[in-house]
Amino acid sequence: MLPKNTSESKKRQSSPSFSPTPEYVSRIYFLLRKEFGDVNSPLQYSKDYEFAISVILSAQCTDERVNQVTPILFKELPTLESLASAPLKKIEKLIYSTGFYKNKAKSVSGFANLLLNEYDGKLPKSIKELIKLPGIGRKTANVVLNEIHHISEGFVVDTHVKRISKKLGLTKQTDPVKVEKDLMQNIQPEYWMDLSLYFIFLGRKYCKAHKTFCETCILRKECPSSTSPKD
Structure with missing residues (x-):
């Protein structure tokens, strides 16, 4: 009421x-x-880390565009290991249309490597830990916490x-x-x-x-x- x-x-x-x-x-x-x-995030994903990468790619880009790019990205690089080891040029080519593709490719690669090697592939459950990952700022961390862990540490x-x-x-x-x-x-x-x-x-x-x-x-x-x- x-x-x-x-x-x-x-x-x-x-x-x-x-x-x-x-x-x-x-x-x-x-x-x-x-x-x-x-309501849920309009970004499409099948794995937790895919959602975080989608949010990274959404900076200065529409959700619709990201949802067009990520199925191809995750088909070409279907695992966290493949994302972590992929040449930057390949990632750049796959995410080119999202804009700022060079910086975003570095963030995606760095994110995949650190998440794989330091967090055993599992997204942390706090803003403090999430923002240690490349490409993840406070806003992105809040989005990830809300969607993946259903935790609200901030707005x-x-x-x-x-x-x-x-x-x-x-x-x-x-x-x-x-x-x-x-x-x-x-x-x-x-x-x-x-x-x-x-x-x-x-x-x-x-x-x-x-x-x-x-x-x-x-x-x-x-x-x-x-x-x-x-x-």
Whole structure:
């Protein structure tokens, strides 16, 4: 059941700046859940390490493109051992269309080697350990923990999440690290995993970077940045 839309709604409508309450966050969560249902990463994979590599390749690249590239990559190099021993030129050729292919090839090769030799091929279960792997930063580590281990140590912050969370009044920051800190402070931990994906889907469907569709957005009555009438 959705928390009641109390006087906080009127406060949001009259002021662009407010302190988000747990009730407000819960309403956002359940409205987005109603819109998008159960969510998982759109990246396709069959093995845990394949997912991590897919996330590495997704930097500055669409999920759709990554999903076109990875089946070929993992068919040509079907094991962690084959990825670790493959010449960089071969990896570069296979992932070329994802962009920044030289740096990504180095990350994929380094990731495969370290995961194989230091972690026995198994993805670590903490951000602290994951970020030791080449190509894995804090955001990627959060994504991997959420999807593979169903653990939420933090809040995934990409460009969509950064934009949406600011519009919703959940942060005033622009630096991803500071945005994540605000989100972890303002959002109940049990919502972290799903809300990060919900914000991404919301950003792709309604709240695009260059155009918003407030009139049809599920959060039009809640969002303090909405241009749609609240009543």
